[in-house]
Amino acid sequence: ISFNAIDSALSSLKNCQSFINSGMDVATQVALDLVESFNDEEDVNNMEKVMLEYATMDRQLNHYIKAFEETINQVKREKPENLPDLENLAQEKFLEMESKNSDSDLQRNEKYMYFKDQLKEMKKQC
Secondary structure, eight states: OOOHHHHHHHHHHHHHHHHHHHHHHHHHHHHHHHHHHTOOHHHHHHHHHHHHHHHHHHHHHHHHHHHHHHHHHHHHHHOOSSOOOHHHHHHHHHHHHHHTOOHHHHHTOHHHHHHHHHHHHHHHHO
16 A cells, blocks of 8 residues: 555645644734834734634644544554445544644643734733
């Protein structure tokens, strides 16, 4: 069984993570600029919502990648005679991971925590 296509797809998904990280960096910088220039609480709150949306995308992408990696590794270990439906197996794992989500997970996202710390520091200076 060749998993080259799946490995390639997973690699592409991992590249998407760098775009999410870049977006979070930009959102943080925009929020800091807003505080420094205008101190508009509503705009800053909107940027915080954007950060939480990025954190949600990051969590979903991580779960999706992990679900597929675990599924592929399981199939490689077990070496079944007939290839199972990888998509369904991975989807089950993904849904199981997603069912354990909570909003507090997003608050613990590393980039989100950095965002909050930077805002707090910037507000002290203004």
